[in-house]
């Protein structure tokens with residue numbers, strides 16, 4: 375990380391696909407530095423709610439603007455087909471560029487359109503939600519939903535660069551900000567560093583760096599990339615069992631607390647470490663979310679076991695004094711004990 379005034383640049387070290395992530399107030403002014411050579415046309419993909427000042431203006435390059443709908447129901451192959459047709463009508467070639475300006479929905483969709491069009495053209499992400507800055511725009515996962523499930527079709531497609539302009543957070547709706555903070559909280563437990571000590575802009579940059587280091591070590595999720603899913607096993611089940619009325623980042627905040635209880639139930643961490651989890655979620659990020667009413671642990675366990683008919687044990691990412699680990703064969707008994715403790719404290 376090189377400090378350049380109040381702009382920080384984080385390198386994502388992926389060999390010949392390495393790229394920079396520029397973080398800071400006004401960072402969108404740095405997009406021009408990230409554009410690959412030879413680009414003659416830019417297709418900028420965004421949404422109506424994303425403030426237009428985060429659309430970079432690149433002099434001397436023809437830029438067309440393409441809007442996509444808002445919400446997961448527009449994260450479809452239909453949207454990809456429409457975008458690619460629009461790119462073709464604009465005359466974009468193999469050497470041209472897509473710029474995504476928005477949250478994780480835009481970076482996932484525009485990233486997948488870029489991965490598919492002409493079998494892959496360059497893409498730059500201008501992340502405008504906190505979740506996109508610290509998670510979705512980094513690491514090269516792109517894709518769309520099917521009726522059968524979220525993110526079922528996609529590609530690994532690394533961007534040529536990413537910009538996280540912190541000015542964008544000023545207009546982000548409060549609930550979206552909280553979702554980003556829920557995701558940010560998990561990073562406190564992926565590394566054993568005092569992220570609390572960092573001012574917010576540097577903390578965003580450090581989260582980018584942590585995700586970058588993990589992706590560089592495990593681009594295709596064979597191993598430690600799973601650590602990025604800390605808190606996510608319960609979180610996904612909470613989302614499914616509430617028909618997605620709980621937002622992903624809210625569910626992650628709860629999932630991180632549950633993971634702490636489960637870690638303690640298995641003797642992996644002590645009371646002090648559990649309280650550190652509560653401190654980060656409740657005090658540092660002020661996330662007050664409670665467990666939705668009417669959820670049964672049996673249904674949650676079934677959801678965590680996905681399509682398995684009978685579930686005796688499950689796999690979780692769990693904390694220990696040596697750091698996170700993927701732990702398989704966690705017994706249903708331990709899960710139920712931890713869930714009872716967790717709900718008695720968070721209802």
Ligand SMILES: NC(=O)c1ccc[n+]([C@@H]2O[C@H](COP(=O)([O-])OP(=O)(O)OC[C@H]3O[C@@H](n4cnc5c(N)ncnc54)[C@H](O)[C@@H]3O)[C@@H](O)[C@H]2O)c1
Nearest residue numbers: 421423444477478479502503505506509510515542545546
């Ligand atoms: N690829 C990955 O690794 C990865 C990781 C995490 C999440 N995701 C995906 O990211 C998506 C969620 O992303 P998200 O939480 O950013 O939500 P989102 O992209 O749906 O954005 C939420 C809303 O905020 C609006 N918005 C965005 N920036 C704004 C701004 N600066 N001011 C005002 N409004 C703004 C958007 O238009 C949208 O209406 C999901 O589809 C999820 O699957 C992908």
Ligand SMILES: [Zn+2]
Nearest residue numbers: 557606622626
């Ligand atoms: Zn997540």
